[in-house]
Amino acid sequence: MIELQQLSPRSLNRRLIKRALTVLALGALSAPAFFMTDAHAADEAMRVGVLIPGSKTDKGWMESGYEGVTAAQKEFGPKLKTQIIENINYADMEQALTNLATKNQLVIGVGGQTQAAVLKIAKRFPNVKFAIVGGSKGETMPPNVAGYDVKQAEIAFVAGAAAAMLSKSNAVSYVGGMEIPSIVNAGKEFGNGARYVNPKIKYFESYTGDFDNVAKAREATAAAIAQGADVHYHILNLGLRGLEQAAKEKNTHVIGSYTDRCGSDPLYIAYSITGVGYQAQYAIEQLEKGTWQPGYKAFGLAMGPKASGMAVCKPTPAMEAKIKEIEQDILSGKIKVSEG
Incomplete structure (x- = not known):
């Protein structure tokens, strides 16, 4: 299941505090699979939070990242629960990431502009994994952060x-x-x-x-x-x-x-x-396989045509x-x- 939250920058803090979020739930598979939820299934599902700073319909980087998340949702079905926050400005990124980190095993920042906030928030949540799609080489990353360089x-x-x-x-x-x-x-x-x-x-x-x-x-x-x-x-x-x-x-x-x-x-x-969506899906697949690794990872031409x-x-x-x-x-x- 994908949970999509669209937050205006001005009302982000108030909405996060009150937790009165606009939610759009999309069934990843068929309607019956979507409605067949119980406590056990919810406990077993992977939980992934995704921060999309821009619009998921921008015909560019953000949309590509969103498509990667929806592809993973189709791949894993009810085994995956995804919470997405989009349209966030820089001043509100840390609080949005905090919101995601309190509810998910893995948090993905779609875009290099999320890197500074991810590196800061990740230190506060050492048991949560973080991935930056568009992460750059050079900065020291905490042991729970992966940076994927799209080259x-x-x-x-x-x-x-x-x-x-x-x-x-x-x-x-x-x-x-x-x-x-x-x-x-x-x-x-x-x-x-x-x-x-x-x-x-x-x-x-x-x-x-x-x-x-x-x-x-x-x-x-x-x-x-x-x-x-x-x-x-x-x-x-x-x-x-x-x-x-x-x-x-x-x-x-x-x-x-x-x-x-x-x-x-x-x-x-x-x-x-540039495989933005490919990298978002890659992070989720690595979580599911138990092979997720922190640190810088270069994608680019060396990773093949999908990357x-x-x-x-x-x-x-x-x-x-x-x-x-x-x-x-x-x-x-x-x-x-x-x-x-």
Whole structure:
């Protein structure tokens, strides 16, 4: 069973205290399986709490993470009870995580922006396991925390190469949300990948300071289009809607992130796969198997196509071959990319 809590940032504290939460219960299997609950079954079920800072319908990172949780729910059925809190701002993350940690065996933070709060709260709950989808290397993690690195910079290099091959104007752009190391490194490597294929390509890079700001994402994309960019990449959440608006207005195109959705929208000509949902599901599967391990774990291209890859929607054979060559050269170390 999935328990979904949508909390407005202003009323989070009050709602957590009163525990008057808006709950949407979804049956993971058939209706009969959902309603067949008893005390024993509840005691035996795995309990997993998930913090999704943004919207689970953002067509990006947060939605991919949510899809991984729902995939795990389908996999384990009544053996798994999942509590999800979404749409939380930074000031309220610690209290949201505390709420999840008091009720669950495993707590998953979907996004690197949850890392600081997870590392702090995990110390208060040493018997609860925590996983950060998008966890970065470098910080010392408590013995009950796992950090899963999606290797965004790695696949961003490949996306940049694909963008350069797909661009007709020889100009591409990238819009990131918060200007934090992992997002900046992805932007840097997207540009490097584009120049690897076409040294003369024009590259425009910008940051909105907010993953969800639609107006700023639209403005940044429009500015790049005005300078000739016709293929756009991003690391945004709801801000993606602004990027889409600008791209549609000028008949340019987008390389999407996180999940292959080729064929669903002609605006998108390719997708980079970063396995956000795959990692959320992985954490739950490891809990069920009893093989969950703390510490930093890199995913990326080395973990296979579910974890990382490039999907061009209408590739030529030459394009497919070049992308595979670049991926292999990254794996072998011939092409070196930034961490994160």
